[in-house]
Amino acid sequence: MSFIQMNHKSNHKLLQIINLKKYYPVTAGLFSRHIGDIKAVDGVNLDVNEKEIIGLVGESGCGKSTLGKTIPRLEEPTSGEILYEGTDVGKLDKKGLAELRREIQIIFQDPDASLDPRMAVGDSICEPLIIHNIGDDKKRIERVAELMEQVGMEAEQANLYPHEFSGGQKQRIGIARALAINPKLIIADEPVSALDVSIQAQILNLMMDIQEKFGLAYLLIAHDLSVIKHMAHRVAIMYLGKIVELANKQELFDNPLHPYTEALLSAVPSFKSKYKDRILLHGDVPSPLNPPSGCHFHPRCHRVLPICSREEPGLAEISEGHFVSCHLYR
Amino acid sequence: MIKRLQDIIKRASQHLHLNTRLINYYWQRTRRNKLAVAGLAFIVFLVALAIIGPFFTLDPTEANFEEKNMPPAGFVTEQSVYNIETDEVTTKEVHGTWKHPLGTDSKGRDMLAMIVSGARVSLQVGLIATGIAIILGTIIGVLSAYLGGWVDNALMRFTDIMMTFPFFLLLVLIIFIFGSNLAFIVLAIGLTGWTGTARLTRSESLSLRTREFVVAAKALGASDKRVIFRHLIPNVISLIIVIATLSIPGVILAEAALSFIGLGDPMVSSWGIILEAGQHSLNTAWWVAVEPGIMLFLTVLAFNFLGDGLRDAFDPKSNI
Amino acid sequence: MNNVILKVSNLKTYFFTSRGTVKAVDGVDFELRHGECLCLVGESGCGKTVTALSILRLFDSPPGEIVDGQISYDGLNLTNCSSEQLRQIRGKDISMVFQEAQSALNPVLTIGDQIIEQIKLHLPLNYSKAEDRAMTLLEEMGIPSAERVMSYYPHQLSGGMKQRVLIAMGLSCDPQILIADEPTTAVDVTIKAQILDIFRDLKTSRQMSTIFITHDLAVVAEIGDRAVVLYGGKDVETAPVSEIINNPKHPYTSGLIECLPDISKSTGKLASIPGTTPNPLKMPQGCAFHPRCPKAMEICSHQEPLETVISKEHRVNCHLYK
Numbered sequence: 001m002s003f004i005q006m007n008h009k010s011n012h013k014l015l016q017i018i019n020l021k022k023y024y025p026v027t028a029g030l031f032s033r034h035i036g037d038i039k040a041v042d043g044v045n046l047d048v049n050e051k052e053i054i055g056l057v058g059e060s061g062c063g064k065s066t067l068g069k070t071i072p073r074l075e076e077p078t079s080g081e082i083l084y085e086g087t088d089v090g091k092l093d094k095k096g097l098a099e100l101r102r103e104i105q106i107i108f109q110d111p112d113a114s115l116d117p118r119m120a121v122g123d124s125i126c127e128p129l130i131i132h133n134i135g136d137d138k139k140r141i142e143r144v145a146e147l148m149e150q151v152g153m154e155a156e157q158a159n160l161y162p163h164e165f166s167g168g169q170k171q172r173i174g175i176a177r178a179l180a181i182n183p184k185l186i187i188a189d190e191p192v193s194a195l196d197v198s199i200q201a202q203i204l205n206l207m208m209d210i211q212e213k214f215g216l217a218y219l220l221i222a223h224d225l226s227v228i229k230h231m232a233h234r235v236a237i238m239y240l241g242k243i244v245e246l247a248n249k250q251e252l253f254d255n256p257l258h259p260y261t262e263a264l265l266s267a268v269p270s271f272k273s274k275y276k277d278r279i280l281l282h283g284d285v286p287s288p289l290n291p292p293s294g295c296h297f298h299p300r301c302h303r304v305l306p307i308c309s310r311e312e313p314g315l316a317e318i319s320e321g322h323f324v325s326c327h328l329y330r
Numbered sequence: 331m332i333k334r335l336q337d338i339i340k341r342a343s344q345h346l347h348l349n350t351r352l353i354n355y356y357w358q359r360t361r362r363n364k365l366a367v368a369g370l371a372f373i374v375f376l377v378a379l380a381i382i383g384p385f386f387t388l389d390p391t392e393a394n395f396e397e398k399n400m401p402p403a404g405f406v407t408e409q410s411v412y413n414i415e416t417d418e419v420t421t422k423e424v425h426g427t428w429k430h431p432l433g434t435d436s437k438g439r440d441m442l443a444m445i446v447s448g449a450r451v452s453l454q455v456g457l458i459a460t461g462i463a464i465i466l467g468t469i470i471g472v473l474s475a476y477l478g479g480w481v482d483n484a485l486m487r488f489t490d491i492m493m494t495f496p497f498f499l500l501l502v503l504i505i506f507i508f509g510s511n512l513a514f515i516v517l518a519i520g521l522t523g524w525t526g527t528a529r530l531t532r533s534e535s536l537s538l539r540t541r542e543f544v545v546a547a548k549a550l551g552a553s554d555k556r557v558i559f560r561h562l563i564p565n566v567i568s569l570i571i572v573i574a575t576l577s578i579p580g581v582i583l584a585e586a587a588l589s590f591i592g593l594g595d596p597m598v599s600s601w602g603i604i605l606e607a608g609q610h611s612l613n614t615a616w617w618v619a620v621e622p623g624i625m626l627f628l629t630v631l632a633f634n635f636l637g638d639g640l641r642d643a644f645d646p647k648s649n650i
Numbered sequence: 651m652n653n654v655i656l657k658v659s660n661l662k663t664y665f666f667t668s669r670g671t672v673k674a675v676d677g678v679d680f681e682l683r684h685g686e687c688l689c690l691v692g693e694s695g696c697g698k699t700v701t702a703l704s705i706l707r708l709f710d711s712p713p714g715e716i717v718d719g720q721i722s723y724d725g726l727n728l729t730n731c732s733s734e735q736l737r738q739i740r741g742k743d744i745s746m747v748f749q750e751a752q753s754a755l756n757p758v759l760t761i762g763d764q765i766i767e768q769i770k771l772h773l774p775l776n777y778s779k780a781e782d783r784a785m786t787l788l789e790e791m792g793i794p795s796a797e798r799v800m801s802y803y804p805h806q807l808s809g810g811m812k813q814r815v816l817i818a819m820g821l822s823c824d825p826q827i828l829i830a831d832e833p834t835t836a837v838d839v840t841i842k843a844q845i846l847d848i849f850r851d852l853k854t855s856r857q858m859s860t861i862f863i864t865h866d867l868a869v870v871a872e873i874g875d876r877a878v879v880l881y882g883g884k885d886v887e888t889a890p891v892s893e894i895i896n897n898p899k900h901p902y903t904s905g906l907i908e909c910l911p912d913i914s915k916s917t918g919k920l921a922s923i924p925g926t927t928p929n930p931l932k933m934p935q936g937c938a939f940h941p942r943c944p945k946a947m948e949i950c951s952h953q954e955p956l957e958t959v960i961s962k963e964h965r966v967n968c969h970l971y972k
Binding site: 069072074097101102108109113119174 | 547548549
């Protein structure tokens, strides 16, 4: 059993996403007529268990970042439910939201942009403690020092400003900030894509250490399957706002069912890839404003059936824990 | 109450303390621009002049008709003198003396003293009026950007309406109605000059609002108020400093222009007032108009150079 | 080697800024042979982009300057030839495809206008012939409905399409050498695959000689023939790609290979290289990699390693192999 899997997830459901939709209305004309919607998230069902790492994979425009932002209600959901520990996030008032923000934290993609350039990094890390009124001045300084050491930095660097650090260091600071108030779930939105390869490995190792030490759950959003393969317990593949496949990690990589998953897996350049066997998808991802009829993937699918352009397949469980949304398996 | 005050002061000084490294960083970048440093030097000189100058000069209001229209030291002019007894007009030579190094005006008042007191007036007008305009403009701009929706719409339409009034004519109207008192002039300039700042701070705040660190702060649970005061405004401050520095000359010139057309406060000898009086005697006593003119020119240049230098220093993309 | 078409010898490009001298490229040697795909590999700050820019002298000068070295191409030394000669070469003999397709395309001109402008600059074709050529190129790049795309503006295209348009522009005048700066870095995995496919085709159909800049060793493994690994402005290892992957000599190269989260490898803790890439204003003494090197010796901290020849095609700069 691998290193990650030894750190077993529990079966306690932390987060339940039920038929979540997030549409951005598009208006045109003098009177802002509503002419359509960008269906960024179009009916997503997903569960995250305690201490579990879920990898959410998809290409640009598939809605994974939007999903990540909608869960803590940084974007308001259009419809559907987000149940955190049983409570509907969508119905929380301001006070409830503030409490929710203690439990769910976010790590952002661009370490340059996610830290306030005018605040010393120690202040940035301390901010969640101040917002939620935790501790007094002295205790906060201690906590900041503790957090910085946990992410592999020196406490003396707390007085420096973001521009004095490298990308990898800034990302560590972002992680320290997310950990400050002991969240239970961390949504990591492409945490390493902006970093160099040798630094990516450091940050990923750090994230795995922290997950193990503090028993956190992660929703790891990425477009790089190889990153996901190292860290996730279960993997969900997203395409144009919908989840097209969901399975345990090993099962997904050994036995991908959805044609899009197959294409993604074969597209990853690796030392042993036989590119002659590569599945090349034609064309580009269609616009979420005007998705294709039926199964959104059908125009690019290399195993398309006539029914695919007419009817949308739903997510169905094919084998235990392995869900696919595809007519090939119905 | 006392404790709150203590809290506020401690927070402010903490802030300042923590920010000295940042201030130093920007200062290093500004220093590399020679013109900006020259501008800053002149402004410092001007401030010193305004504060301690009056203690060393003669009384600018003391009229002395014996010594009227004397040229600056080292110059020699001719004046025509009307001898009331002989009904003759003769010319006599007048030499500048060091008692009045910059000469005197038509009422015999010392030019140097008047220039120095004018410096004080111009700086006061510049700083206070700009201060009012900047604070008003920033609050409107940042609130508008952050709250969005109908508040943004309403505030911006109001700004548009204010902008359609020609700034200077509006000023003239206000002064005309309320009287030409220096305080009113300052207030009027401040209350009409905020629109540019509002627009600029709004657009900057709009772009900041979508930056990840603002989203991050909200994700941490920060309230709207906290996001505005702790994140948006400090990041807009560099823009505000540049706007302020570049607005001050405009304000000073506005006051001078008001005085020039006769709407200035006659109780105060600002440069504009001196200029206005001097325009009538350009032939005979050119220094009365030229000296305040030169001071205005240099002051405007100095603030503009400094403002440009600061803008380049704050811009992360300019590689200084 | 008489099929060497470009040879870079001891190239040094420094940037003289008010904060100090940035030695972006500090002694780089490599040669490009006809029909091969040479990869310049390294992380941010290693000098690979500046090396490419130096070939066509495309950096801002001041503050940048080529202080030493030679770039031999077609009998000329590109480091000191006249700007007129350089302008003739740019786009026509040596062409460059940039990384950020967003910013490399002019947002206010149509795609057609931009490609045709480039064509007419170097080739004596009239407008309609240039237009035909442009459309043929777009089709060759796999862009559907090329005629419609010619009238599109950059913002109407997706990232992958923009990148393909850039490559088409690079090829428009049939250059001998194509320099591609991280063309697959900012795009999605499936588009990456399409673009790598294009580069592979170029090699077979046009015998294009390519300098391919990337930080992704997996990409190097896929399309590179030979690779030059750069660190701290210097080349640390040069070898055919199969050698680099299977038999890396320099500790940085082997470190890079190990930290790739390779999809075919088993899971576990990732190997990583401790520390961060060096600050170009404050390069470490001696070997630039020694603070992070697991095999660093005493000599590494004060003496720069010289080149060691491992085999005919494999060179390394490391004290371990003296």
